[in-house]
Every structure is written in structure tokens, then in C-alpha cells.
Amino acid sequence: MNPDTLFDQQLRNSLETRRRQGSLLIPPSPPAPGTVDFGTNDTLSLSSSRVLSHEFLREIEKNSGFAIGSAGGRVGGGPSAYLTETENYIASVHGAESATYFNSGYEANVAFWSSIPKKGDVIIHDEKVHASTNDGMRKGRASALIRFTHNDCDSFSESIKSACRKFPDIAAGKAVILFAVDSFYSISGDIVPIHRFVITASELLPHKNYAFVIDEAHSNGLVGPNGSGFASFWGLEAEMAIRIHTFGKALGVTGAVVLGSQDVKLALLNSARNLLFTTGPIFPVLAAIRASYNLITGQEGEKRRESLQKNVLHFYRSLEGHPQLERVSRLGILRVPLLAGWEERPFQTPIVVVYTQDGKSSSLANELERQKYRVQQGGYPFVPRGLEGIRIMIHADNTEQEIEGLLQAIMAWSCAHAEATTKAELRNKL
């Protein structure tokens, strides 16, 4: 073992600082056998059920002469026929002119936002867009980034007006506003009010000098014809200049595409550094993505989407009907914002965030883990900054009994805390 160097000491100090501040992330250990999955992004259960494994083997058989490697960068060496075919197929599923493959959703967002907006352009983004969008925007050349309050139409509209006041070229239609939104917000589980945003933009920007960019990471495969996504569900494909669809959530694999025009594709191939300076995707990854698309666009996908929706509805219905919900909510022990209006939504997202009081989320998550329910836990980056809670991911293959069991465990924990809170209040009054 080498002696402790300055590098080692500094690293340890910064980890220690994080530990003291309570922001050191320790990944949970792999789930114990028998643990029920309410934590992974495999929301259609394509991967955990092994349905995807079987389809993957079929896809491999269909292409039995495959070469594994991509043999180099896709720009210099050119894409393989299978990559081109896969991109064209994915574009057709989503009703887009082109699809450009990236190794992950993170890469796709960074690529787009760091390379496409130009000096003079303004980006207006929801305050809760994914970290990868934030990272990309900050690396890019846009003249300004304006953040609006999450899902708030007044704030969205005020941001446009402010951009027009500050940047005469925007008001005159000589520079572009790019709007960045997510379809389903991973951090809060809610849905972008896209229609109102589209109408507001078209009213306030009569020169049509704007482009909507929507990140469909959490809606890909879950809604829309053949699982084609949120914009397709509403028939808004033409209103979205760019759609970013990732494969690491409901599709159960990895990778992503930027959907847009042929010019968008050519621009990315020319300027996205994480396409230009990296090796292209290898065959097994593409075959897994193809296999997943074979499933989501067929009957299997339809069946699993229905099952997922049914499960999320069962969760909300059971939570709403719980006799202790009113009490624990009144005492501030639990807060589930998405419970409000759940029946009115055209569809549900699989993400349910349950906020706890400060310092209590790990107690809840530990209790759930003890009862063999795995959820995502903690503060930021799993729930919005400054808040604490657990994030529950509901899956197509969760059973009603599992959902009820999870709810019972959450409510039993909450009631125990309610008792303790009430007793403490009584004591303080004495």
C-alpha cells in the first residue's frame, strides 16, 4: 500500500465534509432475496420479468451473423447498418423525421444542450428539469438561461416576456427561445402542462421563433400509441422540435435518442462532442434496445401499460381510503402531493413521492426495507432540494397485495410517529 498522499488526504477530507453535512450518498446494498421492488426504473417490469431477456435472444437469433463491436466512432468510421436501421425504426415508432442514438439519456441531453443552442439564443427552462439538461445548458453558448417556477404557467409566461424585454432580437423574431421541459418529472412525479405552454408560447411569440425540447425519459414506453410517449399521446409531435427518449426507464435497457429533423441529426453529428469523440454503440446494446421496442410496440407492451396504470390507480385509491390518512396528513407526518386530483388525470406516472418531516425519511425507508419493500430514499437528488421523503416507483408486475402491503407499512410507521408527536405535544402543554 502506498503512503497516504496529499491527493488521498484531500479526497478523504471532502468526503468527510459531505458526511458531516449529511449529503454523503451511500448506495444501498443489493436487495435481499424476496424484497419487493418499488425502487427501480424498470416500471414495465420488462427486465425483471425476463420477458426482455427472451426477446433479446430472439433478436440475436434474427441477426446471427453479428459482429459485437462498433469498431470506432460513428462519425469517422460511419454507423453500422444495424445502428442506422435501429435509429430509423425508432424514429418511425415515434413519428419523427430522425433519431440520433446516444449512450444514455444523460449523454443525449448534454449533447443537445451543449452543442445546438447558439449565442443570441435564450433558454427558458422549468426549475426541475433533469440534471443532465442543466449540465448541458451550462456548457452551451446560449446568451441567457431563464428558469421558471415548476409547472407554473404564469411564471412561464413571465419568463418569455422578460426575455423579450431584455433581448430585442428575441422580441423581433431574430433569435430563438428554446424551452426545456420534462414530460414526467422524475423528482416530483408530476406531468408538464404542455398544452398551456404551447398556447402561451404561440401567443407571446408571434414570429414563431421558438423551439420546444421535451425530455421523455419517464414517459417513453408508458403512454401514447404503441408506447410512443407523451407528445404522441397528445398528437403534439409537430409542436415539439426535439424529443429526447431514453431507454433506461420503462424500456429496461440503456441508451437514448434525440428525435428531430434530419437537420438536427446532421447538426448533432457535426457538433456534439460526445458523438464525435467516442466509440459508437456495440451490437448487444442495440439488440437489447430493438428487443425492448419489439415488446413495447406489441401486445406485451399494451398489456403491461394497462397493468401499470391499474397498479398506480390501486395505490392512490387505497391510500385515499386509508382511515388514518387524514390524521397523519394533518400532523404533517406524510405529504403526497400527487394524491390531489389523481382521478382527473388522463393517465398516471409511475412515480409517487411521499414527503416526510425533516430527518425522518431514512427511518421510513429503513422500516420499509426491514419489511422487504425497496424504495428510493432521502433528500436531494431523489426528491427536490430542501425536502425529504421517499420516492416510490410502481411497476407493471407489482401485485395488488404488494401495493397494499407497502401502504400498510407506510401507514403503520406514520401512525407510530403520530402517536409520538401527539404525546410530545401533550407533554409540552403540561
Ligand SMILES: Cc1ncc(COP(=O)(O)O)c(C=O)c1O
Ligand atoms: C428526466 C430524465 N432525463 C434524463 C435522464 C438520464 O437518463 P439515463 O439514465 O439514460 O442517463 C433521467 C434519468 O434519471 C431522467 O430522469
